[in-house]
Amino acid sequence: MSAVADLALAFLSQHPTESGAVLEQLDPDEAAAALLPLDVQRGASVLTRMNVDAAARALRCMDESWARETLIAADFVQAARWLSQLDEAQSARLLAALPALSQRNIKEALEFPPGTAGRLMDPRVTIFREDTTVDEALLRIRKSKNRKITDVVLADDEGKLSGVVSLQSLVGAPDTAAMGSLADRDRPVVSPMASRDEIVDLLNRHALTSLPVVDLDGQIIGILPYDTLVRAAQYAATDDLQQMVGAGKDERALSKPLFTVKSRLPWLLINLVTGFTAASVVGLFDATIAQFTALAVLMPVVAGQAGNTGAQALAVTSRGLALREIRVGHWWRVCRKEALAAFVNGASVAVVTALCTALWSKSPGLALIIGVSMICSMVIAAIAGCSVPIVLTALKRDPATASSIILTTVTDVSGFFSFLGLATLLSRLLVGLR
Numbered sequence: 482m483s484a485v486a487d488l489a490l491a492f493l494s495q496h497p498t499e500s501g502a503v504l505e506q507l508d509p510d511e512a513a514a515a516l517l518p519l520d521v522q523r524g525a526s527v528l529t530r531m532n533v534d535a536a537a538r539a540l541r542c543m544d545e546s547w548a549r550e551t552l553i554a555a556d557f558v559q560a561a562r563w564l565s566q567l568d569e570a571q572s573a574r575l576l577a578a579l580p581a582l583s584q585r586n587i588k589e590a591l592e593f594p595p596g597t598a599g600r601l602m603d604p605r606v607t608i609f610r611e612d613t614t615v616d617e618a619l620l621r622i623r624k625s626k627n628r629k630i631t632d633v634v635l636a637d638d639e640g641k642l643s644g645v646v647s648l649q650s651l652v653g654a655p656d657t658a659a660m661g662s663l664a665d666r667d668r669p670v671v672s673p674m675a676s677r678d679e680i681v682d683l684l685n686r687h688a689l690t691s692l693p694v695v696d697l698d699g700q701i702i703g704i705l706p707y708d709t710l711v712r713a714a715q716y717a718a719t720d721d722l723q724q725m726v727g728a729g730k731d732e733r734a735l736s737k738p739l740f741t742v743k744s745r746l747p748w749l750l751i752n753l754v755t756g757f758t759a760a761s762v763v764g765l766f767d768a769t770i771a772q773f774t775a776l777a778v779l780m781p782v783v784a785g786q787a788g789n790t791g792a793q794a795l796a797v798t799s800r801g802l803a804l805r806e807i808r809v810g811h812w813w814r815v816c817r818k819e820a821l822a823a824f825v826n827g828a829s830v831a832v833v834t835a836l837c838t839a840l841w842s843k844s845p846g847l848a849l850i851i852g853v854s855m856i857c858s859m860v861i862a863a864i865a866g867c868s869v870p871i872v873l874t875a876l877k878r879d880p881a882t883a884s885s886i887i888l889t890t891v892t893d894v895s896g897f898f899s900f901l902g903l904a905t906l907l908s909r910l911l912v913g914l915r
Contacts, residue, residue: 537566599673611661794866846910
């Protein structure tokens with residue numbers, strides 16, 4: 482028996498994908514018992530390769546301390562998907578046992594803006610593989626007494642949606658038929674950030690009994706059942722009436738001017754303060770500028786490149802936050818990537834800028850200074866561009882309104898300071914320049 486146990490342990494450790502497929506067919510308590518001998522990292526690896534529904538059921542049957550360590554070891558987005566499949570009390574209990582940082586990251590991954598598919602969906606979706614037989618599927622559905630099921634979804638080995646099977650087709654099929662042979666491959670899907678209007682549009686164009694919700698990788702994260710689709714249509718109709726009389730908390734294209742003024746004026750005043758801040762940085766080096774007037778000509782070049790670099794990082798990061806590609810917990814990964822890209826781009830631009838400056842000014846020193854300052858300011862701008870919207874999101878502020886104002890200040894200050902600061906420190910290289 483020991484040899485068999487060792488063989489099973491080796492299989493689970495060395496073949497997590499195949500192991501996940503096998504464990505999905507077992508009862509949850511049996512799957513949990515099979516995973517228990519593994520170390521936490523390997524156990525989390527196997528769970529990740531199981532479909533979300535089966536992994537959550539196995540997690541529910543685990544010892545609470547083992548489940549806690551597994552949630553910590555796993556990616557927090559994956560951990561959030563597992564917890565979303567559990568009952569509210571079970572999910573809250575496991576979440577409360579995690580470290581504060583893990584709790585915050587998982588809660589952010591579980592939250593979606595009001596009125597989106599992510600907020601409306603039921604994350605507890607029953608998922609099957611294509612090679613699951615009808616008999617096996619019906620047996621699992623009978624055990625899911627607390628779920629309303631009209632359609633079941635199929636997923637591949639990576640958890641990506643591969644088809645939908647209606648309950649009517651399932652009941653009428655032979656017991657030995659594979660689920661994949663019954664699948665509807667053309668069922669429309671939505672992203673978790675889809676609005677009610679998009680959901681209602683799909684409902685109007687297709688005879689839907691449910692609507693799967695998938696992330697940008699095509700992985701299933703929930704389902705919109707029929708009653709939710711109907712409620713979304715009803716809400717959209719009443720929401721249109723409210724908009725006609727000017728109701729609503731957020732500014733819209735046709736909001737009243739006074740409302741627009743109240744929402745925008747504070748940020749414009751803040752922008753005025755930040756503008757004076759950038760001007761004060763230039764004032765620190767007025768003596769250097771007076772001595773080398775060519776610096777005044779080139780200042781906008783450095784600040785402009787920094788501003789463009791920051792705007793690029795800001796746009797990509799803001800889009801990632803809006804589409805839920807990234808969360809606040811991904812800050813370091815995004816920052817590292819943007820800084821590296823800015824360094825490479827900055828070095829490339831700096832070479833061209835330095836050559837042009839040398840030809841124009843006949844000063845190798847000025848070419849060196851503007852090249853180095855270009856790299857520094859672009860790296861700083863990229864870090865600021867990805868950090869500002871993430872920080873504002875963490876502070877529950879609207880990044881779309883405030884990010885550009887803060888970023889403009891950072892890029893102007895970093896551009897002016899790096900260029901004029903280097904020129905002051907290396908002024909001996911500018912001898913003869915005017």
